[in-house]
Amino acid sequence: MAEADSVAVIGLGRFGRSLALELMASGTEVLGIDADETIVQELNGQLTQVVRADATKDEVLRQLAVHQFDRVVVAVSSDLKASILCASLLLQLGVPVVWAKATDEQHGRILEQLGVHHVVYPESDMGRRVAHLVRGAAKDYLEIEAGYALVKAAAPTELHGVALGDTDLRQRRGVTIAAWRSAAGEWQYADNATVLHEGDTVVAVGPTRNVEAFAQLR
Structure with missing residues (x-):
């Protein structure tokens, strides 16, 4: 698999933020998306682009051209419904490679059944x-x-x-x-x-x- 030049990170909590900043440090173009305006303001200027948006809406993902990124990471996990809906939309949009954070095995199984390419369990x-x-x-x-x-x-x-x-x-x-x-x-x-x-x-x-x-x- 070729190295990714561009990655969208959805959910900029501790895991998503750390991931996005590390990707930036390695020279990768990063789009950060979060629904929290405070988090978006904190990361303004630290990522290639960071926006406040609801990533569970198909039209939002299309407007942000998320499907054009080499990889997309769903780092949302506290809201199970949002995580699953977001991952499903990304797959429907034809994102080449989708990574998703899971909080437990049940969450992970659902993501895998949807067709998410890589499921990670950072806490465990x-x-x-x-x-x-x-x-x-x-x-x-x-x-x-x-x-x-x-x-x-x-x-x-x-x-x-x-x-x-x-x-x-x-x-x-x-x-x-x-x-x-x-x-x-x-x-x-x-x-x-x-x-x-x-x-x-x-x-x-x-x-x-x-x-x-x-x-x-x-």
């Missing part, structure tokens, strides 16, 4: 990620999709001083070391010849249960 996803960090084992954690994850963790003692190709790590632990860095060095790709030492940090990928267990090793 962040909760899972932070839980791993709070436990103190992982330095960072990302669930790539259900059942598969990536973890940044300290290189465990069992890998010190041995070439990765001789550790049988994938067979024993069910994970693969994708990259590593020393305490004072830069990130490097890992291969069978890589030798890790105390103080090194690694990025491991694999089934969620396996990478969680790997992060607990010392």
